[in-house]
Amino acid sequence: MSKSSSSLKGYVGTYTKGDSVGIYSFTLNTEIPEIKDVQVAAELGNPTYLTISKDNQYLYSVIKDGDKGGVAAYSISDQGELHLLNSQLTEGASPCHVSIDNEKNYVVTANYHKGTVELYPVNKENGSVSPSSSTVQHEGFGPNKDRQEKPHVHYSGFTPDEKYIAVIDLGIDKLITYANNDGVLEEVSTLSVQPGSGPRHLEFHPNGKHAYLMTELSSEVITLSYDSESGTFEEIQSLSTIPADFTENNQGSAIHVTTDGRFVYVSNRGHNSIAVFSVNQESGELTFIEHTSTEGDWPRDFELDPSERFVVASNQESGNLVLYTRDETTGKLTLIQSDISVPFPVCVKFLND
Numbered sequence: 001m002s003k004s005s006s007s008l009k010g011y012v013g014t015y016t017k018g019d020s021v022g023i024y025s026f027t028l029n030t031e032i033p034e035i036k037d038v039q040v041a042a043e044l045g046n047p048t049y050l051t052i053s054k055d056n057q058y059l060y061s062v063i064k065d066g067d068k069g070g071v072a073a074y075s076i077s078d079q080g081e082l083h084l085l086n087s088q089l090t091e092g093a094s095p096c097h098v099s100i101d102n103e104k105n106y107v108v109t110a111n112y113h114k115g116t117v118e119l120y121p122v123n124k125e126n127g128s129v130s131p132s133s134s135t136v137q138h139e140g141f142g143p144n145k146d147r148q149e150k151p152h153v154h155y156s157g158f159t160p161d162e163k164y165i166a167v168i169d170l171g172i173d174k175l176i177t178y179a180n181n182d183g184v185l186e187e188v189s190t191l192s193v194q195p196g197s198g199p200r201h202l203e204f205h206p207n208g209k210h211a212y213l214m215t216e217l218s219s220e221v222i223t224l225s226y227d228s229e230s231g232t233f234e235e236i237q238s239l240s241t242i243p244a245d246f247t248e249n250n251q252g253s254a255i256h257v258t259t260d261g262r263f264v265y266v267s268n269r270g271h272n273s274i275a276v277f278s279v280n281q282e283s284g285e286l287t288f289i290e291h292t293s294t295e296g297d298w299p300r301d302f303e304l305d306p307s308e309r310f311v312v313a314s315n316q317e318s319g320n321l322v323l324y325t326r327d328e329t330t331g332k333l334t335l336i337q338s339d340i341s342v343p344f345p346v347c348v349k350f351l352n353d
């Protein structure tokens, strides 16, 4: 399924509440354009976040199985079917985010409820996950008594050169960089953001020198500079992602940066929108462009397709995916389709080019 193909394969992670039974797949016909063929791809509990290996061989999912939680590994067939390889489960709540490195050496998970980061070596022969080789337990709390009573790790992902793993903790307002020393996580630096802001997700600019952090509790996008040698971040700028006159509840959710480095997109749950920002290529600083409605309730995430001519948003509470075309010059989104039913969708991932 290459960039030149008019049919792109996508997967949707969900909460298995209501009618949802697991991971769903769909096709995006880029010529019409239209999303269709929504079907169950794998049955498992709460596969909220997914990650696909760069070579499209394997998909890894968060999994909840009774009182246990962890990671499930699947191989992806040429037709895009998922076949279970194995899973690694431990007692307690399941993680909320999962990432894999480009070489398929390690999967890393973030566990919101436990306040932990877990590293899982990947079996090079068949893509299955080995038991966790390292678990780090965060400590502390933040000023928001309801949401920051303890650590809540919300994101873990590899830095662009994959030298480090960046971890975001919503409960303690920190972005912590870890080194992976032969399967053991070792802390190398910490950035504390505004107390109470509740940082959630991170994406790097393709220049590797800037990164953008989305906060959940304060609904802000924070521009960071990044030193790839030391793995340290510094704050440059902070902007609200919702209009100043919007006073209802909003929880910031996802963030994505285009591969040309020109635009940053973030999603707002409550305001139910995607906010578009343009990027100053020198300073990395952002300028707000527009809000676009997500045509539904509670957009927990969204994704650009591999060509980046399309964006698909996932509205968790209204149970619909929304397809937009993206103007690559202005960054603006145009609504195409909003009636694609998927129960409790959380994230969308496409097969890579």
Ligand SMILES: O=C(O)[C@H](O)[C@@H](O)[C@H](O)[C@H](O)COP(=O)(O)O
Pocket: 048, 094, 095, 096, 112, 113, 170, 216
């Ligand atoms: O995004 C949210 O709504 C909140 O941060 C939080 O309320 C939620 O619990 C975590 O995302 C973890 O959720 P799961 O462990 O259920 O994925």
